[in-house]
Amino acid sequence: MAKQSFPILITRPEPQASRLAAELTDAYGARAAPLLSPLMMTEILTPQVPSGPFAAVILTSEAGAAAAERLAPLPRPAFCVGTRTAIRAAAAGFIPTVIEADAAALVATLGTAALNTALPTAAGDTARLLWLRGADRAADLAALLPQCQIEELIVYAQRPRPLTAAALDCLGRPGPVILPLFSPRSVRLFLAAAPSRIEARLLAVAISAQVAAEVPAERFAGCRVADTPDGAGMLVAIGRAISSGLP
Numbered sequence: 001m002a003k004q005s006f007p008i009l010i011t012r013p014e015p016q017a018s019r020l021a022a023e024l025t026d027a028y029g030a031r032a033a034p035l036l037s038p039l040m041m042t043e044i045l046t047p048q049v050p051s052g053p054f055a056a057v058i059l060t061s062e063a064g065a066a067a068a069e070r071l072a073p074l075p076r077p078a079f080c081v082g083t084r085t086a087i088r089a090a091a092a093g094f095i096p097t098v099i100e101a102d103a104a105a106l107v108a109t110l111g112t113a114a115l116n117t118a119l120p121t122a123a124g125d126t127a128r129l130l131w132l133r134g135a136d137r138a139a140d141l142a143a144l145l146p147q148c149q150i151e152e153l154i155v156y157a158q159r160p161r162p163l164t165a166a167a168l169d170c171l172g173r174p175g176p177v178i179l180p181l182f183s184p185r186s187v188r189l190f191l192a193a194a195p196s197r198i199e200a201r202l203l204a205v206a207i208s209a210q211v212a213a214e215v216p217a218e219r220f221a222g223c224r225v226a227d228t229p230d231g232a233g234m235l236v237a238i239g240r241a242i243s244s245g246l247p
Contacts, residue, residue: 006242007170007200008032008178011039011190013158016062020180020231027235031242037167039189040158046070050130050151057094058131058141058150060106065089067155068132075130081106082230100230107144134158136185138210158185163193171198176221178241180205180234187214205237
């Protein structure tokens with residue numbers, strides 16, 4: 001008997017959506033049936049860069065790294081969250097320091113660098129860092145890092161998009177559907193875009209406990225949390241959902 005194929009509704013923006021779909025197919029073959037319906041579209045902005053000097057830039061996403069390539073002048077050192085961000089930053093001519101995991105790891109790394117005076121300061125003051133971020137943020141780095149002087153520059157926006165007709169049809173039919181969720185905003189956008197009545201049995205797979213906290217129990221059959229807050233952790237968590245099925 002053929003194994004069941006699980007629809008996996010991918011709402012990430014491109015190119016992350018297509019990349020995740022390919023990774024799922026490579027990892028789980030016919031058992032994974034990715035269905036792409038990005039709920040965000042990236043718009044790169046070109047704001048004026050504040051006057052420096054800055055010791056380094058902070059890049060917390062690939063979109064931020066892509067936007068940085070269009071801006072000048074910027075310092076070459078870059079603290080990058082995630083390998084993908086670092087690769088994109090390096091391609092744009094930056095010298096990346098890769099920070100895996102999440103904002104907590106970023107704060108710890110920057111705090112240690114400032115404490116060890118690895119970050120140069122201006123006129124004996126605290127180190128000035130420029131965070132190139134999206135219009136929506138999940139953490140306040142300036143408040144978390146008082147030992148650094150962090151300035152923020154919004155360099156991209158994730159514009160909401162509706163669910164596709166195929167995604168709505170999938171949600172309207174009985175049966176299991178796995179929904180990977182990578183940010184609190186992705187949960188909110190899905191809930192806003194989804195129909196009030198969902199026939200499918202939804203299992204959320206959240207990248208972190210913070211994201212899982214946004215998932216309403218009354219609309220989902222369950223919620224799993226990745227062991228590590230990164231792409232590799234999500235692949236494993238989705239695989240566990242596929243293997244165990246839905247309750």
